[in-house]
Amino acid sequence: xxxxxxxxxxxxxxxxxxxxxxxxxxxxxxxxxxxxxxxxxxxxxxxxxxxxxxxxxxxxxxxxxxxxxxxxxxxxxxxxxxxxxxxxxxxxxxxxxxxxxxxxxxxxxxxxxxxxxxxxxxxxxxxxxxxxxxxxxxxxxxxxxxxxxxxxxxxxxxxxxxxxxxxxxxxxxxxxxxxxxxxxxxxxxxxxxxxxxxxxxxxxxxxxxxxxxxxxxxxxxxxxxxxxxxxxxxxxxxxxxxxxxxxxxxxx
Ligand SMILES: Nc1ncnc2c1ncn2[C@@H]1O[C@H](COP(=O)(O)OP(=O)(O)OP(=O)(O)O)[C@@H](O)[C@H]1O
Numbered sequence: 452x453x454x455x456x457x458x459x460x461x462x463x464x465x466x467x468x469x470x471x472x473x474x475x476x477x478x479x480x481x482x483x484x485x486x487x488x489x490x491x492x493x494x495x496x497x498x499x500x501x502x503x504x505x506x507x508x509x510x511x512x513x514x515x516x517x518x519x520x521x522x523x524x525x526x527x528x529x530x531x532x533x534x535x536x537x538x539x540x541x542x543x544x545x546x547x548x549x550x551x552x553x554x555x556x557x558x559x560x561x562x563x564x565x566x567x568x569x570x571x572x573x574x575x576x577x578x579x580x581x582x583x584x585x586x587x588x589x590x591x592x593x594x595x596x597x598x599x600x601x602x603x604x605x606x607x608x609x610x611x612x613x614x615x616x617x618x619x620x621x622x623x624x625x626x627x628x629x630x631x632x633x634x635x636x637x638x639x640x641x642x643x644x645x646x647x648x649x650x651x652x653x654x655x656x657x658x659x660x661x662x663x664x665x666x667x668x669x670x671x672x673x674x675x676x677x678x679x680x681x682x683x684x685x686x687x688x689x690x691x692x693x694x695x696x697x698x699x700x701x702x703x
Contacts, residue, residue, distance in 0.1 A: 452512060452610050454474075454512060454529075455474065455475045456473055456498070456508065457473050457508050457510075457511065458471050458472070458473055459508035460507035461503060461506055468494050469494055469498070471508070473508075473664070474664070479636055479637060480655060481632075481639045481641070481652060482656070483642075483670075484496070484641065484642045484657055485646065485658050485659070486658050486660055486665070487682065492615075492642040493534065493614050496533075496612055496642060499529070500533075501525065523554050526553075526608075527606075528609060530604075531611075531613075532603050532614065533599075538587065541586050541588050542587050543585065544574070544586075544587055544590070545574075547587050548570045548598060548605050549562055549605070551570075551601075552569065552570070552605055554606065555606075569607065570605050573601040573604040573605040576631055579597050579598055582598070591619075596616065596620060596628075597624065604631075610637060610639070611632060611639045611640075612639075613639065613641035614642050615643065616628055617643070646699045647698060650698075650699065653670055654669070655668065656669070660682055666682070671697060687699050
């Protein structure tokens with residue numbers, strides 16, 4: 452499945468936050484969104500996962516305009532791991548992950564053995580099986596993030612939208628989450644703060660600055676010291692290790 456946006460504009464009050472954003476994903480491509488705080492990454496993702504309605508422009512899933520697709524149908528195509536996950540009621544971990552199955556069911560349809568197997572497998576994938584009966588609100592930030600990823604996995608969609616998914620995670624779980632997502636072999640659009648993580652896992656990166664696309668390309672072609680200076684105003688060196696993997700080092 453391909454996700455495209457065409458000339459998205461979004462205002463908060465009189466302030467224009469997205470100033471004409473067009474991005475194109477290929478089938479099963481892992482796209483990273485980078486850029487400084489406040490550059491518009493989350494806002495762009497919220498337009499894609501329908502929390503915000505753009506003032507101008509449109510989002511397309513395989514060429515079909517998102518706003519014309521029923522919400523339940525789009526939930527079978529797009530799963531989301533957002534930054535903040537607060538619930539007004541307390542749910543167990545298992546109940547949260549089971550929510551990922553709801554787009555596949557009719558109203559009031561009971562959870563069946565297949566759903567339970569999918570939930571079990573999703574919890575296993577993120578290493579949270581032993582937390583299945585725990586209350587979600589008692590988990591640490593990183594544990595909650597892994598449960599929300601499990602819910603997205605249980606949704607079994609051809610596209611995943613991630614908003615800084617490695618926030619709260621230690622390095623082991625940052626790498627684990629990115630590997631799980633990469634191995635799903637689905638279309639991914641993910642905001643990523645850590646440029647080294649972006650370089651390791653993204654096929655292509657769009658850089659946002661002040662609500663505009665400031666650059667686009669493979670990690671190697673885009674993440675040069677000059678471009679990093681232009682975007683973040685910091686000095687960096689880009690080196691390759693023996694395996695050919697690139698590393699960005701920040702220097703004073
Ligand atoms: N509800 C809102 N009302 C007004 N301004 C908002 C609102 N939400 C976001 N903004 C502003 O929109 C701009 C873009 O925010 P956004 O969250 O998209 O940035 P970001 O690139 O995801 O940043 P970060 O890296 O800090 O997560 C920021 O200046 C932010 O203050």
